[in-house]
Amino acid sequence: MSAAVPGPIRAVISRAAWQQNLAALRAQAPGAKFLAVIKADAYGHGAVQAARCLDADAFGVARLGEALTLREAGVSKPIVLMEGVFSPLELQQALQSELDVVVHSSHQIDWLEQHDSSTSRRVVWLKLNTGMNRLGFPSELLAAAYARLQRLACVAEIRLMTHLATADETAHPLTALQLERFAVAASRLELDSATALSIGNSAGIFVGAATQGAWVRAGIALYGVSPSRELDALQLGLLPVMSLESEVIALRDVAAGESIGYGAQWQARRASRIAVIAGGYADGIPRHLPNDAPVLVNGIRAPLVGRVSMDMITVDVTDVPDVSIGTSVIVWGRGLAVEEVAEHAGTIGYELLCRVSARVPRVYCD
Numbered sequence: 001m002s003a004a005v006p007g008p009i010r011a012v013i014s015r016a017a018w019q020q021n022l023a024a025l026r027a028q029a030p031g032a033k034f035l036a037v038i039k040a041d042a043y044g045h046g047a048v049q050a051a052r053c054l055d056a057d058a059f060g061v062a063r064l065g066e067a068l069t070l071r072e073a074g075v076s077k078p079i080v081l082m083e084g085v086f087s088p089l090e091l092q093q094a095l096q097s098e099l100d101v102v103v104h105s106s107h108q109i110d111w112l113e114q115h116d117s118s119t120s121r122r123v124v125w126l127k128l129n130t131g132m133n134r135l136g137f138p139s140e141l142l143a144a145a146y147a148r149l150q151r152l153a154c155v156a157e158i159r160l161m162t163h164l165a166t167a168d169e170t171a172h173p174l175t176a177l178q179l180e181r182f183a184v185a186a187s188r189l190e191l192d193s194a195t196a197l198s199i200g201n202s203a204g205i206f207v208g209a210a211t212q213g214a215w216v217r218a219g220i221a222l223y224g225v226s227p228s229r230e231l232d233a234l235q236l237g238l239l240p241v242m243s244l245e246s247e248v249i250a251l252r253d254v255a256a257g258e259s260i261g262y263g264a265q266w267q268a269r270r271a272s273r274i275a276v277i278a279g280g281y282a283d284g285i286p287r288h289l290p291n292d293a294p295v296l297v298n299g300i301r302a303p304l305v306g307r308v309s310m311d312m313i314t315v316d317v318t319d320v321p322d323v324s325i326g327t328s329v330i331v332w333g334r335g336l337a338v339e340e341v342a343e344h345a346g347t348i349g350y351e352l353l354c355r356v357s358a359r360v361p362r363v364y365c366d
């Protein structure tokens with residue numbers, strides 16, 4: 001596959017946009033340390049390239065394999081396993097590869113105790129559940145967990161973290177409640193002033209929760225996508241990093257009444273010019289994207305018509321001038337935010353980005 005001449009569909013990744021987004025986020029959380037979340041292959045952008053491009057203080061991933069790939073590629077900065085390890089064997093590998101771990105449950109502390117030695121000393125991110133109710137210690141068990149970790153030779157430093165459930169909705173009362181629970185739990189631990197705290201994801205940074213913690217953990221905003229439906233990415237100073245680009249591979253004029261594609265789902269109400277574009281659900285364009293979802297053809301918005309198929313989409317370009325074979329198409333990215341396309345597909349930008357499939361070449365530009 002790699003020897004093939006590149007086909008029409010590609011994910012063009014802008015390093016300049018990446019760095020600009022990191023700078024915008026750092027400006028939003030002055031003085032905070034920055035953990036760049038590059039799980040799920042950097043939300044589909046390529047984790048190794050992300051780690052090389054982004055001057056973050058640490059990187060966060062969700063799976064051991066993701067972390068090992070980064071280490072094998074020569075990434076030497078701190079890497080955090082954000083769900084911790086899933087077995088004692090994973091813990092051994094994590095320690096060997098000098099990974100830092102989240103600890104969210106007592107079974108993970110059992111494993112640390114069983115493997116304790118001073119030869120590999122790591123940062124442990126102790127996770128408190130403040131209302132997400134997914135991972136993390138309940139506040140009444142936090143002190144005991146903290147004390148156990150303090151006794152371990154392999155623990156070089158303990159940081160206290162939590163994760164917000166509703167920071168993307170500014171008016172949601174749960175955010176304030178979570179912040180208060182975190183503050184109360186932290187004060188009960190009587191932490192020394194050097195103990196680092198971490199709360200904010202991308203949305204948290206923009207609601208100001210981030211500044212309460214010494215470490216921010218941003219993912220989606222790094223990729224230039226707004227973390228909240230209430231906020232516009234460009235107004236936040238964020239630029240889309242990925243443009244999913246393709247080309248027109250066929251053109252067809254159809255008479256009124258003709259249908260297009262599988263299931264004859266869409267019927268032309270007028271004589272229409274239909275562009276066939278390389279890119280389908282096998283590339284990560286959601287099959288349930290409905291008729292009228294926007295696509296940029298020659299920089300002009302045109303409606304998707306007919307079902308997304310495995311390798312192609314069809315677009316009504318009757319009103320777009322100068323369309324020919326090879327005309328450039330943007331499925332999302334510059335000029336057409338992935339947030340907007342995701343909204344049509346009934347999902348969020350996160351999902352569209354991390355589902356861009358492996359057969360789509362990533363092309364990096366400065």
Ligand SMILES: *Cc1c(COP(=O)(O)O)cnc(C)c1O
Pocket residue numbers: 037039082163200201202203217218219220221227
């Ligand atoms: C994925 C993740 C993040 C990043 O969230 P974004 O909304 O993409 O900024 C932060 N913290 C934790 C624990 C995560 O799992």
